[in-house]
Amino acid sequence: MIGNPDIVLPKYKTVIFIHGCFWHRHKGCRYATTPKTRIDFWKEKFNRNIKRDRRQTKELIKEGWNVLVVWECELKNNLDDIVNEIEKIVHYMIPSSSKKLLIPEFSCFVDKEKGNKTI
Numbered sequence: 510m511i512g513n514p515d516i517v518l519p520k521y522k523t524v525i526f527i528h529g530c531f532w533h534r535h536k537g538c539r540y541a542t543t544p545k546t547r548i549d550f551w552k553e554k555f556n557r558n559i560k561r562d563r564r565q566t567k568e569l570i571k572e573g574w575n576v577l578v579v580w581e582c583e584l585k586n587n588l589d590d591i592v593n594e595i596e597k598i599v600h601y602m603i604p605s606s607s608k609k610l611l612i613p614e615f616s617c618f619v620d621k622e623k624g625n626k627t628i
């Protein structure tokens with residue numbers, strides 16, 4: 510799957526990326542620091558990541574997916590809020606007749622080590 514999303518919700522044609530603030534350059538975020546040495550190396554690396562993110566998002570949208578991004582710092586700060594937010598967004602996107610999304614399913618995105626989640 511394009512971009513290897515952290516969560517895939519085929520029923521809702523929605524993918525969710527959980528982006529690390531440092532690697533994906535969360536704008537204005539205190540975690541999106543730039544190392545003090547080898548600045549050019551890092552800049553180039555970050556630019557590549559940003560470009561790749563954009564390209565992948567575009568491709569996914571072209572294929573009819575809704576693309577959501579959740580930043581790591583937002584997860585750290587308040588997981589419940591983010592889960593609610595995602596739930597709201599997904600609800601908003603799908604017809605009211607099929608509004609059925611269980612929050613516990615979302616809690617699986619915390620254990621990222623286990624790889625991709627398909628719900």
Ligand SMILES: [Zn+2]
Binds near residue numbers: 535538541580581582
């Ligand atoms: Zn951040």
